[in-house]
Amino acid sequence: MRYLTAGESHGPQLTLIVEGLPSQLPFDKNKVDEQLSRRQKGYGRGRRMQIETDRVEILSGVRFGKTTGAPVALAIENKDWAKWVEVMSPEPDGEKAEKRRVSRPRPGHADLNGAIKYDHRDMRDVLERSSARETAARVAVGAVARLLLEECGIRVASHVVRIGSVEAKPSAEWRVEEIARVSEASPVRCLDPDAEKAMIQEIDQAKQDGDSLGGIVEVIVENVPVGLGSHVHWDRKLDARIAQAVVSINAFKGAEIGIGFEAGRLRGSQVHDEILWSEEEGFYRATNRLGGFEGGMTTGEPIVVRGVMKPIPTLYKPLKSVDIDSKESFAASIERSDNCAVPAAGVVAENVVAWEVARALVEQFSADTLQELVQAVQARREKAKGF
Numbered sequence: 001m002r003y004l005t006a007g008e009s010h011g012p013q014l015t016l017i018v019e020g021l022p023s024q025l026p027f028d029k030n031k032v033d034e035q036l037s038r039r040q041k042g043y044g045r046g047r048r049m050q051i052e053t054d055r056v057e058i059l060s061g062v063r064f065g066k067t068t069g070a071p072v073a074l075a076i077e078n079k080d081w082a083k084w085v086e087v088m089s090p091e092p093d094g095e096k097a098e099k100r101r102v103s104r105p106r107p108g109h110a111d112l113n114g115a116i117k118y119d120h121r122d123m124r125d126v127l128e129r130s131s132a133r134e135t136a137a138r139v140a141v142g143a144v145a146r147l148l149l150e151e152c153g154i155r156v157a158s159h160v161v162r163i164g165s166v167e168a169k170p171s172a173e174w175r176v177e178e179i180a181r182v183s184e185a186s187p188v189r190c191l192d193p194d195a196e197k198a199m200i201q202e203i204d205q206a207k208q209d210g211d212s213l214g215g216i217v218e219v220i221v222e223n224v225p226v227g228l229g230s231h232v233h234w235d236r237k238l239d240a241r242i243a244q245a246v247v248s249i250n251a252f253k254g255a256e257i258g259i260g261f262e263a264g265r266l267r268g269s270q271v272h273d274e275i276l277w278s279e280e281e282g283f284y285r286a287t288n289r290l291g292g293f294e295g296g297m298t299t300g301e302p303i304v305v306r307g308v309m310k311p312i313p314t315l316y317k318p319l320k321s322v323d324i325d326s327k328e329s330f331a332a333s334i335e336r337s338d339n340c341a342v343p344a345a346g347v348v349a350e351n352v353v354a355w356e357v358a359r360a361l362v363e364q365f366s367a368d369t370l371q372e373l374v375q376a377v378q379a380r381r382e383k384a385k386g387f
């Protein structure tokens with residue numbers, strides 16, 4: 001499976017194409033819309049999220065509620081476009097756009113590098129596409145992948161484990177359903193009520209100071225069959241693909257699987273998960289410190305992946321930058337921005353991870369139809385249990 005997204009932040013719409021889905025997959029549009037609406041929430045978001053109501057329009061690949069096997073094309077409207085029609089015009093000589101040219105690059109955003117690379121004197125031509133508005137399209141892609149995962153009994157959830165200086169207490173034994181339910185009820189998508197309060201306070205304080213905040217999110221995937229991904233080639237290692245997917249989210253600077261960087265500090269006996277066996281379960285691990293992966297392949301234990309998001313680059317508190325025309329130093333000023341998007345980004349992370357797991361499934365098993373895939377996954381589970 002593969003996908004493409006297109007669309008500018010203030011253009012008419014985001015467009016996405018998912019290619020390679022099995023046929024006969026029940027396509028519940030409401031479930032896709034639900035993921036989009038989750039991404040719009042979260043404490044710390046700016047005014048744009050009050051303007052948009054993200055929903056998909058199905059353009060192809062679905063008929064009478066099921067996928068046909070053809071590429072699925074979806075569109076998400078940008079309601080804000082109505083105010084940007086002239087500035088975003090594809091016609092030559094946009095006078096209004098010329099007057100509103102962006103010549104002041106924001107430190108930490110794509111503005112300056114993109115302008116130099118693509119030879120744009122109006123950095124709007126960069127920022128429109130580098131905007132995390134695009135993550136709405138990626139969430140829709142992941143939501144489609146989840147329809148498929150659900151049919152295979154695989155569940156995904158996420159929660160926020162850090163915002164700024166506030167860290168949530170670990171929630172070791174929680175199952176995916178509980179994580180999903182509790183995080184959903186929290187404005188910062190956090191499982192620890194004390195940390196939640198402190199996170200909200202820290203976001204408010206940063207906003208008051210004209211500053212922004214980042215944090216860490218954790219994604220958990222449960223009921224994954226053994227042996228997704230492969231040790232035999234670098235680009236088939238599923239843990240590596242997941243890390244790439246997470247770091248590709250706007251403002252994400254790192255990913256770790258299981259205990260991740262902590263593993264560098266500990267001894268082997270404290271890191272590796274002992275292998276056990278029982279009649280009912282077959283092989284299983286006593287612990288899951290390696291986050292569900294050995295040799296780039298799933299162990300059957302939950303996949304646990306964390307991603308770190310840097311603070312939002314657009315700041316009310318001025319940071320020094322240089323105007324690309326006058327070459328004069330200025331202190332950046334802005335109109336509108338999120339000041340913390342970690343809770344929303346957790347939803348993005350959840351969905352990009354879901355996509356990678358679904359892609360691995362379809363790549364590995366016979367999957368022209370949903371039924372073939374479900375049978376193959378079941379067969380793999382039985383094989384692992386009887387091994």
Ligand SMILES: Cc1cc2nc3c(=O)[nH]c(=O)nc-3n(C[C@H](O)[C@H](O)[C@H](O)COP(=O)(O)O)c2cc1C
Pocket residue numbers: 046108109110130131132135249250251252310312313314336337338339341344345348
């Ligand atoms: C959900 C989400 C919302 C974001 N909102 C903003 C925002 O309002 N303002 C901003 O400057 N950056 C925002 N960002 C981050 C920028 O998109 C990102 O920093 C930029 O594309 C540069 O890419 P890089 O940080 O990965 O280098 C957001 C990111 C995410 C994931």
Ligand SMILES: C=C(O[C@@H]1CC(C(=O)O)=C[C@@H](OP(=O)(O)O)[C@H]1O)C(=O)O
Pocket residue numbers: 009046047048049130131132133134136250336337338
């Ligand atoms: C539009 C979204 O996020 C945007 C991401 C973003 C950025 O620079 O990444 C900047 C802001 O854009 P605007 O200036 O239009 O308010 C955010 O609102 C979204 O998440 O759907």
